[in-house]
Amino acid sequence: MSSPETTAETAHGHGDISTGMAAPSGSGDSNASATRITPGNALRPEDIALEVRTGLVKPTEDAAEYALRLGDDALILAQRLGHWISRAPELEEDVALGNIALDQLGHARSFLTYAGGAWEKSEDDLAYFRREHEFRSAHLFEQPNGDFAVTIARQFVVSYYQFELYRRLTESTDGTLAAIAAKAVKEVDYHRDHSAQWILRLAGGTDESRKRIIHALKLVWPYVGELFEDDALVTRLAEAGAAVVPSSIREDFDRLTGEVLTEAGLEVPEVPAAPGGGRRGQHSEHLGYILAEMQVLAREHPGASW
């Protein structure tokens, strides 16, 4: 283990960008100038890892299971969105979807790092060395990208759900969950804007784009219900003030997504709900393929780094 350079004030090269141990000084916004870029100050997965490693925080078994759900949602979505790199309709959209994927990956790393603290596992252990039935993501997140409209429809549901969830989770009695949510909610707010802008444009664009977004919403909507299902774990945690009861955010979700759909001249699709079961480790055939691609390198070469 390297010794943390708490007094390091490197004034040359890229010394301003700190990616190692948490640096209490030197990398703040106060150093921002016209010619220099700064990483800024924000909670990073590395900071959580440090707190977990030094025993500063340790999640309860319940909190870890809950963090695992939120982390898996974000991880599987990040993997899905990453597939758009170099494939989006325009270069600009390629970067936009890539940014969103990386935001989600950041949330996943934070949640999984924290969850791992309960079982002495790292984020990598959890991401790369769990099997399909051990993943706790909801089915929506593993749904295929489809065409651009399907990805936008999935983003629309995910971002409005995650925003309402994280907004409330910032008040969690679990300090780490609250801190991760506070960081994530700002990013997810932008994801909401991105998807809403595209819903409006696809709906109001050409006959073809409108046809596609209507079809896309129909494909995605069966997986909405699972997001708002309560179970014993969330109920227990919510009573302790640590978690958000999923059913409690349904009303806001329906209202806000409804406003966008109305503006776009679209309707909430009337489709039967899919059975779900992701929170219990029951997944569709899609997850296995995602995991195979995501995990193969880490499993072929355990401990490899570059």
Next chain:
Amino acid sequence: MSDASNAPEVSTGSTTGPVVEPVETKTTGNAWGLWEVFVRSSRGLSHVHAGSLHAPDAAMALRNARDLYTRRNEGVSIWVVPADAIASSDPDSKGSFFESPQGKDYRHATYYTKSEGVKHL
């Protein structure tokens, strides 16, 4: 270390090599327009040209600019302008446009001698 003498010849843009004509970009009716992006890095400074991008409209241009040009904390404010809304000076008329002020010392305060009795100069 690579051996410089074995390095392939790199064209330096002289006119001797084969000339590759730039392929004309085919703009269909649906192509996204070009936008110029200006980013202000912090309060009190001016917006500076950062680059350009394609977007279907102003709202999306702003968002694309945010994603493309402020990923590393570069800015606190963005302007986007349709590229064809910018009128620019003709690069060929450099002489008449920009060389005229040269030698006109009297346009600079240092040209003048201070009058007697004027304080705080």
